[in-house]
Amino acid sequence: MTDRSGPTSDRLPMGSGAGDSLRDNRTIQPIPEDAVPVMEAVGVSKGFGATTALVDVSLKAYEGRILALLGDNGAGKSTLIKILSGVFPPDGGELRFHGKPVTFSNPGQARQRGIATVFQDLAVCELLSVTRNVVLGREPQKWVGPLKWLDLKRADAMARSALHRLGVRWERGLEERGMNISGGERQSLAIARAMFFGSSLLILDEPTSALAVRQAGRVLDHIARARDEGQAVILITHNFRHALSVADDLTVLAQGRVAGTFRRDQIELEELTELVASVG
Ligand SMILES: Nc1ncnc2c1ncn2[C@@H]1O[C@H](COP(=O)(O)OP(=O)(O)OP(=O)(O)O)[C@@H](O)[C@H]1O
Numbered sequence: 001m002t003d004r005s006g007p008t009s010d011r012l013p014m015g016s017g018a019g020d021s022l023r024d025n026r027t028i029q030p031i032p033e034d035a036v037p038v039m040e041a042v043g044v045s046k047g048f049g050a051t052t053a054l055v056d057v058s059l060k061a062y063e064g065r066i067l068a069l070l071g072d073n074g075a076g077k078s079t080l081i082k083i084l085s086g087v088f089p090p091d092g093g094e095l096r097f098h099g100k101p102v103t104f105s106n107p108g109q110a111r112q113r114g115i116a117t118v119f120q121d122l123a124v125c126e127l128l129s130v131t132r133n134v135v136l137g138r139e140p141q142k143w144v145g146p147l148k149w150l151d152l153k154r155a156d157a158m159a160r161s162a163l164h165r166l167g168v169r170w171e172r173g174l175e176e177r178g179m180n181i182s183g184g185e186r187q188s189l190a191i192a193r194a195m196f197f198g199s200s201l202l203i204l205d206e207p208t209s210a211l212a213v214r215q216a217g218r219v220l221d222h223i224a225r226a227r228d229e230g231q232a233v234i235l236i237t238h239n240f241r242h243a244l245s246v247a248d249d250l251t252v253l254a255q256g257r258v259a260g261t262f263r264r265d266q267i268e269l270e271e272l273t274e275l276v277a278s279v280g
């Protein structure tokens, strides 16, 4: 296993190599020695019957940093983030949230701790309006006589402010339904919802895979915005360009094992490609 993410290295961003034009020009800061990860997986393993999905996997996600989780089909990426999101427990190993061991019995418990996960297919409810999608689960209510109703004015204001915070220019009506908006807009809405909920860890599973270049760029901007607001972000992607353009750190999974963890300025595109294809 390779680990170059530690605080000791002071290498500067590299100026050559095929991947470099893809990188934004931020200087990636080393992780402070005393920083406690928002989320840490320690030696996590998981199997499904005869299939071994994860073996002794460890990763760390820090406040104000984007960790790209890379790996081939079947490498175990989704399984890992489902464990981090409380969808199912690990068979072995431990999760630590803000330095303390934690177990989740269901996704609701993870959400309550401030872990917001955007699953690619379930990002947005098709039948709900833009506003309802953003405030989902925290709808402001008002009493009308003996009945409680959604306070639509407040809900619209909340949705507008969440979208504004993210830098989304929403020109159509907030009453537009989820099914009528594009894949990129859906991802942005889901990210707005995660930010609105004040999560401390945002996990995105392949948010750009179905998107055209421009839309993907916008979604990546929104992810960077969430990071700049101080969230820890775990971004799963198949796309090295996307990973290299926004990530601070990268963890590569190969056949259920960690093949390496790097700071973004310490790895070349070629090396990433080789690692992803490596036998774990
Ligand atoms: N619910 C499940 N039941 C049985 N096997 C599963 C289940 N979920 C995942 N697996 C298996 O675990 C392994 C890891 O799958 P996982 O979905 O985590 O990979 P992935 O890295 O997300 O792949 P992809 O890039 O294709 O999304 C695969 O062999 C997969 O077939």
Ligand SMILES: [Mg+2]
Residues within 6 Å of the ligand: 077, 078, 079
């Ligand atoms: Mg997956």
